[in-house]
Amino acid sequence: MIPDCCACGSADYQMTFTGKWSRDSHPKAYPTQRHLLHWSDIVGATHSRNYMLWQYGDYASSGVKELCDSGNPQAAEQEVQNHSQEVRSVIKTSSIWCNEPHGINQQREAHFSADRRCHLLSMLTMIGPSPDWCVGISAVDLCLPNCTWIKELTIDLYPWDAGTDDGISYMSSNAKSDPPQKIHRLTNAFPNNVSSPFYGKDPVKPLASLKLEQMSGKSGEEGELSCMGDDSGNTGVGTIERPWDGNNLSEMDKQKPMILAGPASSAAAATAAFNPTCRLGPWSAWSACTTTCGLDGIQQRVRNIPNNSTKCKIKIAMKRRFCMQTECPVNDTRSLVVSSPDEDIHPT
Numbered sequence: 001m002i003p004d005c006c007a008c009g010s011a012d013y014q015m016t017f018t019g020k021w022s023r024d025s026h027p028k029a030y031p032t033q034r035h036l037l038h039w040s041d042i043v044g045a046t047h048s049r050n051y052m053l054w055q056y057g058d059y060a061s062s063g064v065k066e067l068c069d070s071g072n073p074q075a076a077e078q079e080v081q082n083h084s085q086e087v088r089s090v091i092k093t094s095s096i097w098c099n100e101p102h103g104i105n106q107q108r109e110a111h112f113s114a115d116r117r118c119h120l121l122s123m124l125t126m127i128g129p130s131p132d133w134c135v136g137i138s139a140v141d142l143c144l145p146n147c148t149w150i151k152e153l154t155i156d157l158y159p160w161d162a163g164t165d166d167g168i169s170y171m172s173s174n175a176k177s178d179p180p181q182k183i184h185r186l187t188n189a190f191p192n193n194v195s196s197p198f199y200g201k202d203p204v205k206p207l208a209s210l211k212l213e214q215m216s217g218k219s220g221e222e223g224e225l226s227c228m229g230d231d232s233g234n235t236g237v238g239t240i241e242r243p244w245d246g247n248n249l250s251e252m253d254k255q256k257p258m259i260l261a262g263p264a265s266s267a268a269a270a271t272a273a274f275n276p277t278c279r280l281g282p283w284s285a286w287s288a289c290t291t292t293c294g295l296d297g298i299q300q301r302v303r304n305i306p307n308n309s310t311k312c313k314i315k316i317a318m319k320r321r322f323c324m325q326t327e328c329p330v331n332d333t334r335s336l337v338v339s340s341p342d343e344d345i346h347p348t
Contacts, residue, residue, distance in 0.1 A: 002049040002120065005143035010115040012215040013142070017042060017108045019096055021127065021207040029197040031170045036129045037098035039108075039208070040071035043080065044091035044123025046114045046142070051086035053079070053122040055138050057182055060162040064124065064183075068134040068162035071095070071126045088118035111215070119143040127207060131167025131175070133159050133186065135208050142212075151214050156206035159186040159198065168195045280304060289323035297323040 019039055023030045031037060043063075045053060053076070054064045063076035073092070080090050089112035096106045114121070124136030135157035142150050163181030165174060168191065184190070186198050198204045284301045291297040300320045 002139065002141065003145075005116045005119040005141075006147040007116060007119070007143045007149050008147070010113050011142065011149040012111065012113045014213045014215055015044075015091065015110045015112065015123075016211040016213075017093065017110075017125070018209045018211070019105045019107075019207070020205075020209060022103055022105055025205055026197065026207070028200065029169050029171075029195075031129055033129075033171075034098050034103075037104050038071070038128040039096040039104060040067060040126035040128060041073040041095050042091065042093040042108060042110070042123055042125045043067060043073045043076045044110075044112075044121065044136075045080045045087045046089045046091075046112050046118045046121050047083070047139075048086045048118050049120060049139070051083040052139060054124060054136065054183060056160070056184065059180055060132075060164055060183055064134075064162055065132070065164045067124065068126050068132045069164055071128055076124075086118070088115055089113050091123055114142045114149070116143070121212070123210070125208075127159060127170075130170050131165035131172050132162040132177075134162060135159055137210065149214055150212065153210075153212045155210040155212070157208040157210060158204055159207055160184060161186055168193050169197055283319070286321075291323075293326055293328040299323045 017039075043053075047053070052058070054060065060068065061076075061079055063079040066072045066075040077090070077092065080087055091110045091112050093108040093110050096104050096108060098104050112121075119142050120139040121142055122136070122138050122140070124134045127133045127135060137155055137157070140153075140155070144150060161181070161184055163183050164177050165172075166177050167173065167175050186196070186204065188198055188200050188202060188204050191199075193199060280303045283303045286299045286301045289297040289299055298320055302319075
């Protein structure tokens with residue numbers, strides 16, 4: 001169950017996609033026809049929990065099938081538009097085709113926004129050529145439990161199979177999956193076929209990365225308490241854009257839950273920037289793996305400001321990684337499908 005978002009206002013982000021797939025990074029069966037190498041148009045959205053563009057363990061929609069099979073983004077774009085009531089920003093970038101000197105290790109950028117209702121980010125792009133393989137993220141939550149917006153994330157992107165074509169290698173002939181399979185990750189052990197370009201003793205390296213940087217956060221005018229209620233029907237915490245001074249607040253405001261943000265004036269902000277108490281502390285230990293077997297485990301660690309100083313803007317950095325365990329017994333109800341927030345998420 002995806003929790004409600006309690007962050008104030010909205011947040012604007014820049015997304016930077018960087019291709020890393022190359023003959024050096026993924027030499028096995030790497031396509032020799034350079035003119036075929038490409039990333040398709042990126043399609044994505046910030047959306048509510050009432051709509052999912054794609055998910056591990058679900059069947060691909062017709063739009064996702066079309067994009068991952070052939071690189072055609074039109075049906076996926078239309079699906080997003082058809083759910084406009086659950087979407088805040090639609091994300092679209094142009095494709096990347098192989099050229100000198102960078103091959104397909106190029107970048108694409110896009111800007112989007114999120115709010116308390118549409119605080120989940122999803123995107124995908126096809127690896128070309130391939131049977132039906134894509135990389136992407138599904139429902140990454142930009143809203144943190146401490147009621148702030150994520151400031152910066154770098155997400156490593158790994159290949160996944162849309163479950164619509166049974167091809168085993170980049171250049172496999174079309175072989176429609178009948179019946180269709182569920183979306184699943186491609187790993188060094190799954191599929192268990194030596195012809196897979198990812199099969200082997202070493203874990204699969206990321207094919208691309210996605211960097212998210214918050215451009216601004218909108219939480220009300222200076223000195224005003226905002227987000228005590230909004231059109232989502234949620235009640236959240238307020239933000240005060242000035243140094244803490246209890247005399248600035250009414251008796252009623254003093255009783256309201258708050259996140260105290262940094263000083264608004266440039267002089268005060270400069271002082272806070274060099275205040276040692278505003279530096280993020282060390283990383284916590286990795287949490288226990290969320291599973292005891294299989295490929296769907298997640299570990300997490302965080303770092304934040306020691307003592308939660310009220311003179312600083314509250315920040316938290318987070319890293320997540322897969323913790324692949326031993327193979328589950330055949331009769332185990334768990335599968336190879338990853339349903340947790342996907343990929344390795346870490347600050348840069």
